[in-house]
Amino acid sequence: MTDAVRAALRGQRIELPSWAFGNSGTRFKVFAQQGVPRTPYEKIEDAAQVHRYTGVAPTVALHIPWDKVEDYTHLAGFAKEHGVGLGTINANVFQDNDYMLGSVTNPDPAVRRKATDHLLECVEIAAAVGVRDVKLWFSDGTNYPGQDSIRARQDRLAEALQETYDALGEDQRLLLEYKLFEPAFYTTDVPDWGTAYAHCLRLGDKAQVVIDTGHHAPGTNIEFIVAFLLREAKLGAFDFNSRFYADDDLMVGSADPFQLFRIMHEIVLADALRQEAGIAFMLDQCHNIEPKIPAQIRSVMNVQEATAKALLVDHDALAKAQDEGDVLGANAVFMDAYNTDVRPLLAEVRQEMGLDPDPVTAYRDSGYADKIVAERVGGQQAGWGA
Numbered sequence: 515m516t517d518a519v520r521a522a523l524r525g526q527r528i529e530l531p532s533w534a535f536g537n538s539g540t541r542f543k544v545f546a547q548q549g550v551p552r553t554p555y556e557k558i559e560d561a562a563q564v565h566r567y568t569g570v571a572p573t574v575a576l577h578i579p580w581d582k583v584e585d586y587t588h589l590a591g592f593a594k595e596h597g598v599g600l601g602t603i604n605a606n607v608f609q610d611n612d613y614m615l616g617s618v619t620n621p622d623p624a625v626r627r628k629a630t631d632h633l634l635e636c637v638e639i640a641a642a643v644g645v646r647d648v649k650l651w652f653s654d655g656t657n658y659p660g661q662d663s664i665r666a667r668q669d670r671l672a673e674a675l676q677e678t679y680d681a682l683g684e685d686q687r688l689l690l691e692y693k694l695f696e697p698a699f700y701t702t703d704v705p706d707w708g709t710a711y712a713h714c715l716r717l718g719d720k721a722q723v724v725i726d727t728g729h730h731a732p733g734t735n736i737e738f739i740v741a742f743l744l745r746e747a748k749l750g751a752f753d754f755n756s757r758f759y760a761d762d763d764l765m766v767g768s769a770d771p772f773q774l775f776r777i778m779h780e781i782v783l784a785d786a787l788r789q790e791a792g793i794a795f796m797l798d799q800c801h802n803i804e805p806k807i808p809a810q811i812r813s814v815m816n817v818q819e820a821t822a823k824a825l826l827v828d829h830d831a832l833a834k835a836q837d838e839g840d841v842l843g844a845n846a847v848f849m850d851a852y853n854t855d856v857r858p859l860l861a862e863v864r865q866e867m868g869l870d871p872d873p874v875t876a877y878r879d880s881g882y883a884d885k886i887v888a889e890r891v892g893g894q895q896a897g898w899g900a
């Protein structure tokens with residue numbers, strides 16, 4: 515049992531977002547930090563530090579055009595030299611002035627063309643560097659009743675998704691991310707998992723839903739969505755973060771570690787932690803007031819802790835209690851796992867992997883933070899509020 519748990523923890527993979535390393539903030543203020551990356555290359559250097567101390571975060575997701583470079587193959591080579599690889603390519607069709615009334619759902623066909631061309635460019639970039647996943651999130655929607663036709667916008671969305679889907683290579687996937695609201699306040703064109711699921715179902719097997727844990731109404735039972743999509747083989751990825759209010763993008767597991775455990779329990783039950791299961795576990799976070807590299811390290815550790823607890827659930831005892839209709843017994847089995855302190859186990863797993871058992875302290879003692887402050891002047895905005 516413990517050997518299997520340890521092996522599963524060693525094999526776990528968590529993808530880092532390049533934008534977590536840049537400056538970010540709210541629409542009220544960006545508190546710039548010293549030493550933040552000035553280029554996509556420097557973001558990769560920082561992400562490599564997170565992998566160096568955790569051993570389970572070997573890929574970095576890019577956001578285009580925030581991470582636009584001349585030569586993506588060169589960037590991929592640079593990442594490799596630093597012990598990591600490029601991950602999911604995230605499309606950005608929400609920042610240009612042209613997108614005020616939407617991107618792929620805009621009433622103007624010329625804007626739709628421009629937006630879809632960007633999605634196709636992202637597929638091309640992914641293909642050029644051998645990346646499987648292209649992730650699409652649309653800020654599209656309306657602010658006022660009557661502003662545009664809800665149904666026509668769905669038609670336009672379907673058309674753009676189909677064109678993008680048709681451009682995918684054999685082994686590539688289109689990941690569709692939903693979000694309840696923001697920046698649109700009345701209708702959002704992909705507001706929930708049902709909408710994303712319906713579009714993905716029509717597109718085919720290479721289209722999968724992304725669950726961003728911060729993108730739901732308060733009180734939504736996210737683990738139910740996880741269980742449902744897993745059952746339908748339509749869960750492609752997570753964007754992990756925590757929220758207290760809306761899309762807060764705080765460190766995963768910081769607001770509600772129990773929810774994260776419940777999500778990971780569904781993953782473990784479906785045997786979907788294995789990389790071959792095809793679920794990409796990504797972070798999608800912004801560190802507005804805390805130092806970014808240690809915040810990413812902490813986030814990876816939070817996912818590992820929730821995963822370790824989920825792996826410790828006694829499935830036989832749980833199934834027995836469930837079969838017998840033993841409500842309290844089943845809940846007790848579940849809570850026993852959640853209440854286990856898994857930090858010593860994870861420290862051991864890290865030592866087995868040749869890592870320091872305490873990644874945060876190891877990073878702090880490395881002197882890297884001082885080095886980047888000295889070397890980098892004029893850090894880059896991550897994108898939010900830019």
Ligand code: LRH
Pocket residue numbers: 533604651691693726753761798
């Ligand atoms: C939208 C979102 C989406 C974007 C990212 C920067 O709120 O979650 O995943 O790509 O933030």
Ligand code: MN
Pocket residue numbers: 651691726753798
């Ligand atoms: Mn997201």
Ligand code: MN
Pocket residue numbers: 693726728729761798
């Ligand atoms: Mn978000």
